[in-house]
Amino acid sequence: MTAPYSLTDGLRIAIADWLDLERALKGVSENTITAYRSDVTGWLSFLMHHHGAGFGTAKIADLTISDMRAWMASERGRGVGPRSLARALSAVKTFTRWIAERDGFDATGILSARSPKFTKKLPRPLTVEAAKDMISTVELQHSEPWIAARDMAVLTLLYGCGLRISEALSLTGKDVPLSDSIRITGKGNKERVVPVLPVARKAVDAYILECPYDLHDDAALFRGKRGGALNPRLISRVTEQARMQLGLPATVTPHAMRHSFATHLLTAGGDLRAIQELLGHASLSTTQAYTAVDTARLLEVYDAAHPRAKSAPNTP
Structure with a gap:
């Protein structure tokens, strides 16, 4: 492999x-910033190999669709999958739009590159019974009562409120006692109001009663064993232990509890736009992935409600 410039x-x-x-300006998370930096740096490094060490910002304006195809072919040759390449191309285009506006050039050659096609992975929700079993089984994973109560409270918030793990762990002492709803700041600093079920409030209250640490306003609500903010990896670990005990597949993760929240709402007749707001999705298309996991219910609604279906004769 050629040494990188x-x-x-x-x-x-x-x-x-x-x-x-x-x-x-956009409130992009640090994880996304890291991914953006890696993707764009990799693209520019390829271009320096492709065009020579003198490649700089001024040369970006001269790039063509052929340059983009060469980069994408190189990435696929390195074993980069279509999903990862699509993500990298999106970062490259976002960077290019910014620098084209800054330097005043036409970036059509870069922006016209087509993203590779890939099959979107559908969320894999648990059944209602399995979701309940996960919460109760997580509580049995630790011998210290306050830690057991903590883990149960976190998973109850993921399933009962549809929170991301990062959102649940961002709660602080000033958020409790929980009211009928909580204001959550999610991805991109987007705020939303999420209803809190009585069972979730009860689980959090039980944890607070057991917790040996002072949960003052500015400190993390959920604590690790030594009193610091709870590491999300610990929730992933206890979730893995519980799903193995229950014989559930490896797809059962903390995030699967959030998927299950959305899917079960949809199954119960929830409105897709309302579910989008509850989840904090910027785009309805993201939420629409959940419709694919409940086709059977949609067909039942069609058969029961569509005038043509109701009036169709029983015989051919």
Whole structure:
């Protein structure tokens, strides 16, 4: 493999300035910032190999669709899958739109590159019974009562309120006692109001009574064994232990509890737009993935409600 060129100062500064704006104006998470930096740096490094060490910011304006195809072919040759390549291309296009506006050039050659097709992975929800079993089994994984109560409270919030694990663990002392609803700041600093079921309030209250630490306003609500903020990996670990005891598949993760929340609401007749708001999805298309896991229910609704279906003769 050819040794990588070091990016020019201009390219490094451009990436840093762009990421600062993404962070400040769009509230992009640090994980996304890290992925953006890696994807765009990799793309620019390829272009320096492709065009020579003199490649700098001014040369971006001269790139063509052929350059983009060469990069994408190189990525596929390295074993990069279509999903990962699509993500990298999205980052490249976002960076390109910014620098094209900054430097005043037409970026059609880059922006016209088509994203590779890939099959979207559908969420794999648990059954209602399995979701309940997971919560009760998680409580049995630790001998210390307050830790057992903590783990049960976290999973109850994931399933009962549809929270992401990061959102549940971002709660602080000032959020309790929980009321009928809580204001959550999710991805992109987007705020939403989420109803809190009585069972979730009860689980959190039980944890607070058992917790040996002072849960003051600015401190994390959920604590680790030594009193620091709870590491999400511990919830992943206890979830894995519980699902193995129950004989459930490896797809049962903390995030699967959130998927189950959405799917079970849909199955019960919940409105897709309302579920989008509850989940904090920026786009309805993201929420629409849940419709594919409940086709049977949709067909039943059609058969029961559509005028043509109701009036159709019973014989051919």
